Amino acid sequence: MTIPFEKHRIPTSDIGVSGSLTTSSASLLSVRDLSVEYRGERTTKAVKNVNFELRKGEILGIAGESGCGKSTLAYAITNMLKHPAYITSGEVLYAQGDSGNTVDILRLEHEQLRNFRWTEISMVFQSAMNALNPVTSLKKQFSDIFLAHKPGMTKAERLEKSIRLLEMVGLNKNIINQFPHELSGGMRQRVVIAMALCYMPNIVIMDEPTTALDVVIQRDILDEIIRLQKELNFSIIFITHDISLLLEISDRLLIMYAGEIAEQARTEAIVSRALHPYTNGIMLSIPDLYGQRRELRGIPGMPPDLSLDIPGCPFRPRCSEAFEPCSTWPPPKIFVANEPDHFVRCHKYGSSDFMGGA
Amino acid sequence: MSDLSFPTDTNQQMSPNTQLGYSALSYQGDFVSAASSRGRLVLEAKNLTKVYKLGFPSKDYISAVRNANIALYEKSVVALVGESGSGKSTIASLLAGQIPKTSGEIVLNGNSVNVKSNRKFRAYKSEVQMVFQDPFASLNSIHKVRHHLKRPISIHQPHLKKSAVEKEIYSLLHQVRLLPADQFIDKFPYELSGGQRQRVAIARSLAARPKVLLADEPVSMLDVSIRLEVLSLIDDLRDRFNLAVLYVTHDIASARYFADETVVIYGGDIVERGPSEDVTQNPAHPYTQLLVSAAPNPDDLGGSIRNAKLTAGTTKPRQTESALTSGIGCRFTPRCPFADRKCEEQFPPLVTISENRQVACWHIEQSLPNVSFKKISPKSQSTAEITLQGAHSAFGSEHTGSNHISHNVSDQFDTDGHSKTSQPAVPERDSEDGTVA
Ligand SMILES: Nc1ncnc2c1ncn2[C@@H]1O[C@H](COP(=O)(O)OP(=O)(O)OP(=O)(O)O)[C@@H](O)[C@H]1O
Ligand code: SF4
Ligand SMILES: [Mg+2]
Numbered sequence: 001m002t003i004p005f006e007k008h009r010i011p012t013s014d015i016g017v018s019g020s021l022t023t024s025s026a027s028l029l030s031v032r033d034l035s036v037e038y039r040g041e042r043t044t045k046a047v048k049n050v051n052f053e054l055r056k057g058e059i060l061g062i063a064g065e066s067g068c069g070k071s072t073l074a075y076a077i078t079n080m081l082k083h084p085a086y087i088t089s090g091e092v093l094y095a096q097g098d099s100g101n102t103v104d105i106l107r108l109e110h111e112q113l114r115n116f117r118w119t120e121i122s123m124v125f126q127s128a129m130n131a132l133n134p135v136t137s138l139k140k141q142f143s144d145i146f147l148a149h150k151p152g153m154t155k156a157e158r159l160e161k162s163i164r165l166l167e168m169v170g171l172n173k174n175i176i177n178q179f180p181h182e183l184s185g186g187m188r189q190r191v192v193i194a195m196a197l198c199y200m201p202n203i204v205i206m207d208e209p210t211t212a213l214d215v216v217i218q219r220d221i222l223d224e225i226i227r228l229q230k231e232l233n234f235s236i237i238f239i240t241h242d243i244s245l246l247l248e249i250s251d252r253l254l255i256m257y258a259g260e261i262a263e264q265a266r267t268e269a270i271v272s273r274a275l276h277p278y279t280n281g282i283m284l285s286i287p288d289l290y291g292q293r294r295e296l297r298g299i300p301g302m303p304p305d306l307s308l309d310i311p312g313c314p315f316r317p318r319c320s321e322a323f324e325p326c327s328t329w330p331p332p333k334i335f336v337a338n339e340p341d342h343f344v345r346c347h348k349y350g351s352s353d354f355m356g357g358a
Numbered sequence: 359m360s361d362l363s364f365p366t367d368t369n370q371q372m373s374p375n376t377q378l379g380y381s382a383l384s385y386q387g388d389f390v391s392a393a394s395s396r397g398r399l400v401l402e403a404k405n406l407t408k409v410y411k412l413g414f415p416s417k418d419y420i421s422a423v424r425n426a427n428i429a430l431y432e433k434s435v436v437a438l439v440g441e442s443g444s445g446k447s448t449i450a451s452l453l454a455g456q457i458p459k460t461s462g463e464i465v466l467n468g469n470s471v472n473v474k475s476n477r478k479f480r481a482y483k484s485e486v487q488m489v490f491q492d493p494f495a496s497l498n499s500i501h502k503v504r505h506h507l508k509r510p511i512s513i514h515q516p517h518l519k520k521s522a523v524e525k526e527i528y529s530l531l532h533q534v535r536l537l538p539a540d541q542f543i544d545k546f547p548y549e550l551s552g553g554q555r556q557r558v559a560i561a562r563s564l565a566a567r568p569k570v571l572l573a574d575e576p577v578s579m580l581d582v583s584i585r586l587e588v589l590s591l592i593d594d595l596r597d598r599f600n601l602a603v604l605y606v607t608h609d610i611a612s613a614r615y616f617a618d619e620t621v622v623i624y625g626g627d628i629v630e631r632g633p634s635e636d637v638t639q640n641p642a643h644p645y646t647q648l649l650v651s652a653a654p655n656p657d658d659l660g661g662s663i664r665n666a667k668l669t670a671g672t673t674k675p676r677q678t679e680s681a682l683t684s685g686i687g688c689r690f691t692p693r694c695p696f697a698d699r700k701c702e703e704q705f706p707p708l709v710t711i712s713e714n715r716q717v718a719c720w721h722i723e724q725s726l727p728n729v730s731f732k733k734i735s736p737k738s739q740s741t742a743e744i745t746l747q748g749a750h751s752a753f754g755s756e757h758t759g760s761n762h763i764s765h766n767v768s769d770q771f772d773t774d775g776h777s778k779t780s781q782p783a784v785p786e787r788d789s790e791d792g793t794v795a
Binding site for chain 2: 065066214215216218219241242243244245247248281282285286287288289293296297298299300302303
């Protein structure tokens, strides 16, 4: 391999580093050193020292296996975690409006936070389409959202806006009087997306928004999301275990493993030169329909139990390329030269062997 | 495109056979399953049908499966692909003897199976084993792995002594590579990962020494990185145990890699079948084309979706249910870009188009590329264009194109009747994104 690397050894935490290295044009959200744990008999460290930026108008994909901390991260960013989850470090800086003001979302209090969530950042949850109240008409559910945030709106205004939102996500306005249980899964998911866009937020966080849907309907919803995103120019954090979907729709990609970001890169770079053995393993695990049949490999073993202390690299037990330092030292975060957006957390690219000889 | 704009050669469409829809394509010989080359025929479903009566007050019936013919051969994998509610699990449950069939025949090793006789039924059940989707629900959490394997062994091999049973348990753990077996035998299900549980479930089904394994979405609840492991295990076991495998899945890409024959089912009807590579690379039925085009394409980085023409989406209430009750015509009609009157009124039979491919569609000549078709579709000019793109792209070598189908096809599904601007999205796309090399 001949990719030149810059080496940045950051032994314990990466505070501040990502900001200075990923020189972004218009960063909307900056997540710094974010850590979350679930407390109980055993403490689960679900998110560990995570750093990343979200830029204006981009789709940032977060991919990872079940239990790697994706949803926890999403809830943490919006400051929605409840007991037994605790944020143990970090900040989530949001650049508000054109004023240049930044607020730390994690420091917002109740009322501020509630407004903030719908107007600046909204979320589409993993099970959102089932979360709609089945016995309340859509009209009432939309109305309730408006009442909660803009009590000044008249009834007619609320109705008009609800209808506009439905039409915006490709639904017929007539369904406004219907109940969620009368709609198909795909239509319900569109409704949920419409609700997330009620106040035209700058950021929409989507946690597995299409996972429960059939492939074809999933594709329709994705088309819709992308169309809206282009039209309205909001930013999306798109979370899913389905990396092949993210390869197609996201601008940049974070690969999460065991609560950490194993690799971050522009999506093209993940396709053409993924560096982390886990990323490579995943890429070789997905049956595809296009091009020549490839040799698929899969990854042996399973992700680690996050309630145990993992010395060294969390991927080591499953990694075919592990060597001595992997079992002892947490792998450093290595930035790829000439690719400011690309980093990988793996000894392979940062060991003295690598620097010296190969 | 040029063909469409200059319809000169009209010979083909003038022939009376073409009126029937299949002429240019029908193949005279017998159909031979792509799975048959691996070994002996083991289990066969003939005209298998399952009708459910809807509950009071409705007097309607839903045919969940209609006249399905499926043949499973030793050492081979047949994939049954379809969306949720298409009837694929119903077929698996019928074959497993879990639910009674409405009509049709199930033939195991040449003998027609009558599920009413208890003794024979038990024998049947031991030869035909099922693995379920949810590895978390299928194992009782209060029992250790040992117990889960011991039970089927003592049921199916009651003569075995205690020590022989223990030996058999170890051997099963070996077969599914839960190693070292010592470590797994005394574990509870909650101490295992999803992949490991699914292997216990597979080991349990092997305890009966079955001839047939019916795997209903065996990996869809598992993580991507673990799925392959379980699939390769099944792949390996079919060789070692001469198993005939039915692999039920919604993921047509995995069928490409894993199955000898792929059978596509829509609304309870088999709409297409053939060698997996052919069906996925050259889908013939419009529904298969839609499925293939909807799958994410990692090579098409940000391609289809991101650069797709930005037309307003339409809501597509699912027609499946009403189609399931109505019974006449092709059930894909409401979603099909090629659909016409005939499709609504007449049921398209499954027709053999080559030695090991069958398709049920009145308009295959429109969707298949290697037949020149030059007529303007009766619907409208633009529909015909879409037809051509669909046919062209789904089969061409530039796969970025196939996603046009999904876009256009979706736009066609406007069910509340107002006509869509079905302008093809192709021209500007081609100039702008292209294939990512
Ligand atoms: N309420 C809770 N109490 C204790 N542990 C929890 C709780 N919720 C999640 N966890 C643990 O935190 C880790 C991360 O969970 P999280 O839900 O964020 O994963 P995820 O990546 O979203 O997974 P999935 O893909 O299955 O949605 C897991 O190990 C999980 O078991
Ligand atoms: S640090 Fe070592 S164990 Fe971890 S991914 Fe890299 S090579 Fe594998
Ligand atoms: Mg989650």
